[in-house]
Amino acid sequence: MPSLVLSDLSFCWPDGESAFDGVDAVFPPGRTGLVGRNGAGKSTLLRLIAGRLSPDRGSITIGGDLAYLRQDLTLDSTRAVDAVLGIDAQRKTLHRIESGDGTDDDYTAVGNAWDVEERAVATLDRLGLAHIAPNPEALDRTVGTLSGGETMLLGLTAALLAEPDVLLLDEPTNNLDLHAKQRLYAAVDQFPGIVVVVSHDRDLLDRMGTIAELRDGELRFFGGDFTHYQEIVETEQEAARAAVRDARADVRRQGRELIEAQTKIDRRQRYGRKMESSLPPILAGERKRQAQVSAGKLRGNHQDKLDDARRTLTEAQDALREDKEIRIDLPDSVVHPGQRVFDLDTELPTGQHVTLNVTGPERIAVVGRNGVGKTTLLRAVTGAGPAVPWRVLPQRLDVFDEARTLAQNVADAAPHATDEQIRGRLARFLFRGRDADVPASTLSGGERLRAALATILLAEPPPRLLLLDEPTNNLDLPSLRHLTEALTQFRGAVLVVSHDLPFLREIGITWWLELSESGVSEVDPL
Incomplete structure (x- = not known):
């Protein structure tokens, strides 16, 4: 039987801050949702279990093989698809054998994996990614040519292709369209071993049989789905x-x-x-x-x-939960009715011809399936040169100089801001004291999003047009509420790509656009 046991697990960061101290846990069979506020250490715990970090004390016992879907997979834009799938070495070996240059070691290495390319293509097809690699030759393309949603599904394909007994998923629904989410839900439902899922997706968490809450470095298990967990917590509160x-x-x-x-x-x-x-x-x-x-x-x-x-x-x-929450105040940037924001008349690299003329404080939602070109459309808008100051929140969150500190990155975007102003802004996003001095490369997914938002909102000049690509990824529910409230009060223009329909409805979208292979068309609110 698959098993996952933590015994006296302890881990400290290099600066001496403790993440976990003496955690004991036995994960039950089936699906477990790992929840907690941004920065609670959920991704760190998965990295420890996956062997990407080493504990300072204690042990992790895994019964069976393990596969791990990382949250930051989209940042590896230069990796080939076969490398993400973990079959790049096997493919090279097979190709040597097929070309007649194979050695005895090559035949031994291949073993029974002669059909690894065909199985990879079939698994991609099962998850709706047949267009990524319709044939084995297409496995050589890079992650940078894929959308964020396609990359996450590719990572899931890699995890399933390994046929693990224990599966770790870190924010697997990030960037996924509605159909892709349904395929992921089905894959999780059908997985026969132990699944541990870090997610802020309510629908996915409500498919769990157990909720494990990570709070103040301790794990507490609740039987039932996320809704039942919330009811228990509210009763306790x-x-x-x-x-x-x-x-x-x-x-x-x-x-x-x-x-x-x-x-x-x-x-x-x-x-x-x-x-x-x-x-x-x-x-x-x-x-x-x-x-x-x-x-x-x-x-x-x-x-x-x-x-x-x-x-x-x-x-x-x-016993009261006085959790820290981010505080967002968008700049008081006004776009007046009739004021030109941007004009776009171009053909996207994905083949669609797009014409958009935007005036006034419009709130535009761009929807469509993964890989259709929504992120490309946002890039085209920035390339066209908007008529008002603008800022973009990219889906991959690759906006930082990874070697510089968080405070230094924000200072680069706001060269006239004082150090006090920068640190005050970061404090509102829960980067207090020395947290602002950590290298950007060490930030988790939720921390990267908060840091990117802080950078945008302190930018000079203040943006009147916000271009947001999947802004709700990695946000916990309180932070999502604050972002929604801030966008509702923002008096500039907004162009947002998102698959989070409740979020889009709540921020008062005035213009719904669907991007498909044939172009952009206006649609009724979904």
């Missing part, structure tokens, strides 16, 4: 909020009683001093000593009760 209210009331009550006790003590002491003046010195001294002992006991009893009440309040507050 209602109880925690009630406990906090009761504890605060008790602190106030104990504080009042301590003050009342002190008042009584003061009154008795004034009365005692009057009585002592009429008593012999020995009796007066004994009476004073007894009064001090009694007052100390009374005061100490009420102070103990107040301290207990404060400890109870602290424990109740610790």
Whole structure:
């Protein structure tokens, strides 16, 4: 039986910050959704399990073979399709044999994998990617020629082609169109071993049999799907909020009683001093000593009760989830009705002729299947030279100098901003203190998106046109809510490529465009 067990797992980053300390977990058979806020360490945990990172202490025991779909797969734009599939070495060996140059070692290396190219093409076809590699020769093309959604499905193909017992998926629905998501859902449903999925896709998480929450470096398992998990958490939070209210009331009550006790003590002491003046010195001294002992006991009893009440309040507050959330304030950039934004009249490399004339603060959604050319359309808009200041959030998030720090990258986009302004902006996106000084190459997918948003919003001059390519990828639900609210209040123009239909509806799209092989056409809201 496939198995996945973590024992006393501990890991610290090079700067000494602890990610996990003594985590013990046994993942159940079937599908487990790994959830947690951005930066909680979900991708780090998968990298540890996959052997891409080494733990400082503890062990990871895997029963069977493991396959891992990385979140940042789209960044490897120069890799060939067969390399992503993990069959590049086998193909070279087969080609040597077929050309008559094969050695005994080549025949041994091939083993029973004579049909590896055909199986790869068949698996691509099963996931709707037959157009990527309709024949074995097409396996030589690079990831850079594919869309983000096609790249993620390619990574899933690679994972399934390995026929693993344990499958790790990190944000597998990123960039996927609706049909591609359905194919991925079916593949996950049909997988016979253990699946661990990191995702913010509610539909996918509701297909899980178990939810594992990563919070403050600890794992907690909940039986059932994501909706059931949220119901449990909300019930616990209602109880925690009630406990906090009761504890605060008790602190106030104990504080009042301590003050009342002190008042009584003061009154008795004034009365005692009057009585002592009429008593012999020995009796007066004994009476004073007894009064001090009694007052100390009374005061100490009420102070103990107040301290207990404060400890109870602290424990109740610790049970509350006071998670950090990003804060987005888009620049107050106005595009007036009738103001020219951009004109586009071009033929895309994908073959479609596109004509667009955009004026005023339009909110345009571009939808269509993976690989049809939506990202290419956004590039064409930037190449046409918009008539207003613009900024683009690319799907691959490849906007950083990987060797420079996050703060340095933001400074490059806003050369006139002070260091204080830059760090203040980054703090609103949860990069506080030394978090702003990490190299861009170390950022997770969710961190890269937050960092890219911070860079765009501090750019000079402030953008009046936002070009957003799959902006909801990797965002946790609270961050998605903040992004939605910010875009709703933005007074400039927006051109957004997304497969997240609820998000598109909520930001008030005014013009829905579908890109297909024949070109761009206006469609009714989906």
